[in-house]
Amino acid sequence: MSQSSKKNHIFLKHTADVKFQAFGKTPEKCFENAACALKEILTSQRIKTIKTKKISCKGKDFESLLYNFLEEFLFLLNSKNFIFSKIKKIDIEIQKKQYKITAEIQGDSSKNYQIKTDIKAITYNDMFVKFDDKTKKYACQVVVDV
Amino acid sequence: MNKNPKMTKETNTSWTLERESDMNAEVRIFADDNLIKKMQEDATIKQSKNMAKLLGVLEPVVVLADAHQGYGACIGGVSAMDLEKGVISPGQIGYDIDCSVRLLKTNLKLADIKGKEKILVENLFKAVPSGVGRGGKITVSRKELDEVLKKGASWAVEKGYGLKEDLPKLEDKGCLVPCNSEDVSERAKKRGIGQLGTLGSGNHFLEVGVVDEIYNENTAKVFGLEKNQITIMIHCGSRGLGHQVASDYIKLMEEEYGYPEFDRELVNAPINSELGKKYFSAMNCAANFAFANKQIITHLVRENLKKIFPKIKIDVVYEVCHNIAKMENYEIKDKKFNSKKEKRVLVMRKGATRSFGPGRKEIPEEYRKVGQPVLIPGSMGTASYVLVGTKKAEEISWGSTVHGAGRVKSRTVSSKQSKGAEIKQALSKKGIEVMSESLEGLAEEAPDAYKDIDDVVKVVDEAGISKKVARLKPLIVIKG
Numbered sequence: 001m002s003q004s005s006k007k008n009h010i011f012l013k014h015t016a017d018v019k020f021q022a023f024g025k026t027p028e029k030c031f032e033n034a035a036c037a038l039k040e041i042l043t044s045q046r047i048k049t050i051k052t053k054k055i056s057c058k059g060k061d062f063e064s065l066l067y068n069f070l071e072e073f074l075f076l077l078n079s080k081n082f083i084f085s086k087i088k089k090i091d092i093e094i095q096k097k098q099y100k101i102t103a104e105i106q107g108d109s110s111k112n113y114q115i116k117t118d119i120k121a122i123t124y125n126d127m128f129v130k131f132d133d134k135t136k137k138y139a140c141q142v143v144v145d146v
Numbered sequence: 147m148n149k150n151p152k153m154t155k156e157t158n159t160s161w162t163l164e165r166e167s168d169m170n171a172e173v174r175i176f177a178d179d180n181l182i183k184k185m186q187e188d189a190t191i192k193q194s195k196n197m198a199k200l201l202g203v204l205e206p207v208v209v210l211a212d213a214h215q216g217y218g219a220c221i222g223g224v225s226a227m228d229l230e231k232g233v234i235s236p237g238q239i240g241y242d243i244d245c246s247v248r249l250l251k252t253n254l255k256l257a258d259i260k261g262k263e264k265i266l267v268e269n270l271f272k273a274v275p276s277g278v279g280r281g282g283k284i285t286v287s288r289k290e291l292d293e294v295l296k297k298g299a300s301w302a303v304e305k306g307y308g309l310k311e312d313l314p315k316l317e318d319k320g321c322l323v324p325c326n327s328e329d330v331s332e333r334a335k336k337r338g339i340g341q342l343g344t345l346g347s348g349n350h351f352l353e354v355g356v357v358d359e360i361y362n363e364n365t366a367k368v369f370g371l372e373k374n375q376i377t378i379m380i381h382c383g384s385r386g387l388g389h390q391v392a393s394d395y396i397k398l399m400e401e402e403y404g405y406p407e408f409d410r411e412l413v414n415a416p417i418n419s420e421l422g423k424k425y426f427s428a429m430n431c432a433a434n435f436a437f438a439n440k441q442i443i444t445h446l447v448r449e450n451l452k453k454i455f456p457k458i459k460i461d462v463v464y465e466v467c468h469n470i471a472k473m474e475n476y477e478i479k480d481k482k483f484n485s486k487k488e489k490r491v492l493v494m495r496k497g498a499t500r501s502f503g504p505g506r507k508e509i510p511e512e513y514r515k516v517g518q519p520v521l522i523p524g525s526m527g528t529a530s531y532v533l534v535g536t537k538k539a540e541e542i543s544w545g546s547t548v549h550g551a552g553r554v555k556s557r558t559v560s561s562k563q564s565k566g567a568e569i570k571q572a573l574s575k576k577g578i579e580v581m582s583e584s585l586e587g588l589a590e591e592a593p594d595a596y597k598d599i600d601d602v603v604k605v606v607d608e609a610g611i612s613k614k615v616a617r618l619k620p621l622i623v624i625k626g
């Protein structure tokens with residue numbers, strides 16, 4: 001894990017779908033890097049920052065929060081033809097088992113880019129979000145259905 | 147827990163996985179020595195054991211020759227559930243609800259399209275969009291989308307996309323019931339509304355092929371297939387709408403019933419519960435979206451090919467569902483009394499095809515005396531097969547057979563444009579023209595990423611759960 005911990009995210013082997021891990025010093029950074037991995041699956045092109053969107057999602061643990069957060073990007077791509085470029089602000093609030101994430105994301109119309117893979121869904125398969133004592137970083141793992 | 151459950155080879159093409167204490171049924175695997183080895187290399191076997199842990203599952207859980215690791219249930223996994231005690235699980239059906247295949251036949255022969263391959267591939271590529279990140283050309287209102295979800299393929303025919311004669315040739319005539327569009331979330335509808343008439347990406351495709359081998363003259367004739375005939379195969383599903391239906395109900399079921407310790411993805415609800423019924427209805431709506439989607443694509447193909455071949459006639463051979471749950475009747479043996487009894491069960495097929503034998507009322511009248519057409523797409527650049535369903539499948543595999551070649555290689559996410567270009571060129575040399583939205587996507591679907599379709603089909607033919615009728619050789623492939 002020592003090598004991979006230097007990277008923000010890594011892709012792992014999976015037969016049918018795509019599996020990745022993302023890392024960050026804070027849960028926010030870890031989630032942001034997971035979103036970047038998701039974008040890398042969708043396209044290898046550089047996305048311009050033309051539009052800004054606010055998103056917010058809830059969950060009852062870190063895993064369901066991550067699932068709902070990443071799903072929001074698929075929803076925006078399918079329903080609004082929006083692909084994100086970067087995350088401007090991101091904040092996670094935890095209150096009595098209620099997890100909430102709010103973010104301001106920037107991006108562009110997906111019609112201007114080549115989408116190489118359509119992600120069907122985020123899955124709970126092998127998913128985790130945890131603090132790694134060795135690297136002193138948060139790490140998450142996600143398998144997406146493509 | 148025993149990590150290596152006892153696996154017994156029953157025949158050259160089937161294996162039994164012993165029932166362990168936490169399993170409610172044994173597992174029957176259809177594979178030869180080589181295919182079983184491949185299954186043991188990933189989580190297929192473990193996932194099939196988890197399928198057998200679900201409540202109300204009937205014996206046996208079935209794993210088909212093309213099976214590979216999925217999430218929750220393995221892809222190529224079939225479970226039949228008792229309607230009273232059983233559960234329904236989105237993870238045993240798949241995110242791409244009713245990812246399915248439609249086969250069209252034409253009055254063209256191989257000689258008719260020789261030399262026109264490049265024009266054809268370019269035309270069809272423009273006519274049938276992948277829709278990924280862009281949406282499709284067909285726009286419907288929200289109210290109309292509800293009609294799509296209620297009526298399936300017949301909605302499309304009513305709107306002028308296709309012919310009335312197409313409908314009887316589709317599994318369940320292109321409309322699954324019950325289907326209350328209110329059971330589909332707004333979010334799912336928003337993801338799907340712009341995607342009607344689009345292929346999607348990944349393993350989805352449109353393929354022009356030629357019948358290059360007939361194995362069963364009589365059945366081929368009944369299906370209207372003959373040597374050197376040009377066919378068209380469409381492989382796609384319910385797009386973002388179906389994906390969202392699965393995600394929505396996974397969350398709702400988790401809130402209501404929690405999730406099984408052995409796999410969060412096998413979250414489920416009793417078939418009889420309010421939530422179980424709602425999911426079944428929403429899943430049917432998604433399947434109806436997929437039926438309408440393929441009906442529109444059929445229309446786009448017809449209109450487009452007419453420009454090149456004014457006298458072309460294109461008819462539907464059949465359409466089969468790959469990711470679906472269905473209520474079906476089976477003769478079930480009562481071991482105690484050594485008798486048989488007809489029982490209605492819920493069959494969940496994930497990456498599997500229904501394979502009914504002769505006589506079933508679910509089969510179109512024209513085909514009923516020979517059995518249901520089974521359509522098995524190959525991987526890009528390899529042959530596809532038309533098989534016919536059998537009584538034996540109804541007896542030993544819950545009326546199911548394989549759905550394709552099955553992946554063996556991992557996907558990777560690194561940029562592989564050059565590999566995509568190489569594959570395109572290599573296929574062109576073999577006489578197969580390919581066009582894809584993205585060269586990188588093309589690289590992901592390289593033929594060597596899949597098991598050998600010929601091996602997979604050989605196993606199910608030998609096992610008797612579907613029999614070979616014809617082989618289709620690809621000529622033109624449009625990838626999403």
